[in-house]
Amino acid sequence: MILTQCAVCATDLGLTRGKKCGRCNTRYCGAACQVQHWKEGGHDTLCKTIKRAGGAEQYDANKKYAEAVAVAATACAEDTKGQTCYICTQALHWKTKEGLVRMCACRGTAGFAHVSCLAEQAKILVAEAEENNLDVQSRWKRWHMWRRWDTCRLCEQDYHGVVSCALGWACWKTYVGRPEADDARPWAMTVLGNGLYAASHFEDALSVREALLSTMRRIGADEDILLDAQSNVASAYADLGQLEKALSMERDIYSDSVQLLGEDHLDTSISANNLARTLCELSRFEETKTLLRKTIPVARRTLGEIKDTTLTMRKTFAEALYRDPGATLADLREAVTTLEDTERTARRVFGDAHPITEGTEDELQDARAALYARGLP
Structure with missing residues (x-):
């Protein structure tokens, strides 16, 4: 930590x-x-x-990394049985003896690897990018460079769950010794916070994200980077059940994102998505629907139909439709239709075991139950 x-x-x-x-x-x-x-x-x-x-932080990072790798390999053991790593071609890692993982969108026999191999691959790719100065001019170039730590090189989709967490610790232990002002340290904190969040370690994710936000403020980071860090903190508050606190932050973040970045920016869509999720959790269904009717068309146009943010926004919109006590039959039918389409897309893009697919399927079952309760197919 x-x-x-x-x-x-x-x-x-x-x-x-x-x-x-x-x-x-x-x-x-x-x-x-x-x-x-x-x-x-x-x-x-x-x-x-x-x-x-290497000191307390390095020692702690090494220990937490080893623990996270063991958890990830155990969670993936059934899926990876009889497979080999696509990087080193071995079933057990030659040095660490760790098992294989996957948890991306790869299908069939593709995508199996050791966390250690994935980490070494990411470390090399980031080092090459740093050497070639690919990250100097643009924040987005820098972020895409660091996404090599938590994105599968084969299917180009995010790792999720405990594999994302293990890779987060791998990234952090690699760069923890860098000075605070070094670009690598805050990016590694970002990857770690996202990995902890993906594994539902929300308290730990909040601790890392608050530390990152404090660091960004202290070193005078740009306003758009601060907004992104604040958004991540607010998301952790929401998943810890501190919904009103999250809501207050997310309203300001969305408003500031629109003014600073514009409605078409990815961060603005993400902030709208986070705000909508919290509003829906607080049963503020009309506000949720109003916000998403405005922002979903923008996300579909600028991000595309298969982007995780777009799919999550559509799922939240459907949830607000069918959970609203005043929902009409037309609302219930629209919710079911929206969730059916979203679930098909998520299954095709991410696979059966991805959290977006599983979450959408759960909402679809509940929406159908609400429709059937009216005595209609």
């Missing part, structure tokens, strides 16, 4: 407060906790090990 808590009492230290062990940089809220950790917490035996690993 981005180390923002006292190692003994878990007091929140942010990124600047408290004390550090002079040898390994383990953080404490004060001298009392530091002494206690040395005498009673085992730090006297671990301190040299942590230092040899």
Whole structure:
């Protein structure tokens, strides 16, 4: 984790407060906790090990990475049985002995790999891009460069679930030693936060995203980057059930995105999608429908029909239609039709096991049940 808590009492230290062990940089809220950790917490035996690993953050990142890889390989064990890595061609990794993963949109025998192999591939590709200065001029070029850490090179779709989480830790442990002002460190924090979020580790994702936002503010990042960081924080609040707090942030983020970036920008569509999801969760169905009737046509025109943001917006719109207590028969039929089309597209693009496919299928069943409750097919 981005180390923002006292190692003994878990007091929140942010990124600047408290004390550090002079040898390994383990953080404490004060001298009392530091002494206690040395005498009673085992730090006297671990301190040299942590230092040899590169310090507290590096040690923690290495440990969390190993744990995440084990979880990912176990989750994918049934799907990967009898397969080999498309990068190293082995079933077990020659060095780590880890199993295979997939969790992208590849089908059949394609896309099986070791997290270690995927991480090494991403590290090489990013290094080549940095060497060729492909990331200098444009934020979007930089982001597409870093997407090599969480996007399958074969199907060109995002990894999801625990595989995305493992790759997030792989990215973070690779660049954690970079200086704060180095471009690689905040991008690696972004990849880690997204990976934790994809695996539903929302509290950890929030911690990383808040640390990233604090860093971006401190180093004077551009306004569009700050908006993106704020949007990620708000999403974590929403999934932790802090809906009113998320809603307040998301209203401002969407408004600022429209003014700064324009209605056709990807970030504006993402912020509209996040705002709509929170409104729907709060049962503000008319507001949800009004917002999405305006923004879905823009997303379909600028992003395309198969983009995950477009599909999620359509799913949320259908949910607002059928969940509204005042829904008419026409509303229910439109919800079912929209979800059927969205589910077919998601299944074709992402596969059966993708969260968007599974989530849309669940909503479709509920929408059909609402329609059948009216006694209609």
